[in-house]
Amino acid sequence: MKILVLNSGSSSIKFKLYHANESDDQFHALCEGQADRIGIDGSTLAYERGDEGKEKQFIALPDHKHAIDEILKQLIDPETGVLESLEDLGGVGHRVVHGGEDFTGSVVIDREVIKAIERNSMLAPLHNPPNLMGIKAMASLLPFMPQVAVFDTAIHQSMPKKAYMYALPLAQYKTYKIRKYGFHGTSHGYVANKAAEELGKELKDLKIITCHLGNGGSLAAFMGGVSVDTSMGFTPLDGIIMGTRSGTLDPYVPLHIMESQELKPSQVSTMMNKQGGLLAISGKSDMRDNVESAAAGDADCQMAIEMFCYSIQKYIGSYAAAMNGVDCIVFTAGVGENNPMLRDKILENFTFLGLEVDKAKNDANETVLTTEASKVVALKIHTNEELVIALDTYNLIK
């Protein structure tokens, strides 16, 4: 069975096509790629087929719908594609960011599921709309194709009440479901399991902090084999500083801005979600651009990097305290997997825990980033949200 996975992030869509062998349930990837910098200048579409190198073309991708159209064209391209037609697909798995309390696991998509994802869109305005766009584009092209939704929120349902409740009148939770949900769960869960494998231990016996640092970013704390806390909250706006998101603010700040500047909630939402973060500090949302300009002496980009790393250090410290220790810190996603300088800058404040970065290994982007003597192990692990989504999709539709 062939399964297409679409992972729509706020600025990118990753896609991967798997062949699942029905006799032994083994998966292998046929092709993959990524539409990058969607909605920003210089957008690209990368495509890679098992037997050939990676191809990357500059192509205008003004929004997610255009990007999905280009991806599907690529799959059935007579020369470089891997499918005769889109009807050869057995199913499509989608990453869906906000499942609210409607979903605690993956589901086959039907009208009711689409309505629930729409209901939760207000809570993840950068994500659920592109996720839905992908689902609807596929449904209109191939109405009988089974589609599965895999939610970012699902894995964090294990958080204890003391971590997910907000100190607000109880009706806000009971009636309005206002609580911490947490996101990037597919990625946090995958890399936490891989970290345990790498350390040769069981996940349940480890205290792990996973740092998913992409355009959006969050940290999660794993203890006893489950997620016990995470930096994103009711929405993916909370937590660390991100590409265009402010992260944690004094909760009175948006109220004060609305009152004193007579702005509507939607305007302040745009300010915090799309005009905040690195973009607000340096004028550049993409971390690569910030790193490049900072190295060339741009003071705003240098400050953006300082603030980014500081916000992450504070979460690592607080989760080490929350778990009364930490065995392992994992870096993943675009920034976490590719930038030694930023990892080093974040980790330099954890010598007090006995953490010792191995500079050569970190610079070489190896899996283990710390010395043999280090009391806390830092790892770089490539996340694979797509494989998790393909597995869930296969198991639900086979």
Ligand SMILES: Nc1ncnc2c1ncn2[C@@H]1O[C@H](COP(=O)(O)OP(=O)(O)O)[C@@H](O)[C@H]1O
């Ligand atoms: N070598 C690098 N150094 C710094 N940042 C990088 C590097 N490579 C990729 N990134 C950053 O990773 C981010 C994208 O990560 P990704 O996990 O694909 O994000 P998302 O899924 O949220 O769109 C971008 O901000 C990009 O600049």
Ligand SMILES: CC(=O)OP(=O)(O)O
């Ligand atoms: C939930 C979230 O922030 O996702 P992304 O990092 O893909 O934007």
Ligand SMILES: [Mg+2]
């Ligand atoms: Mg992502």
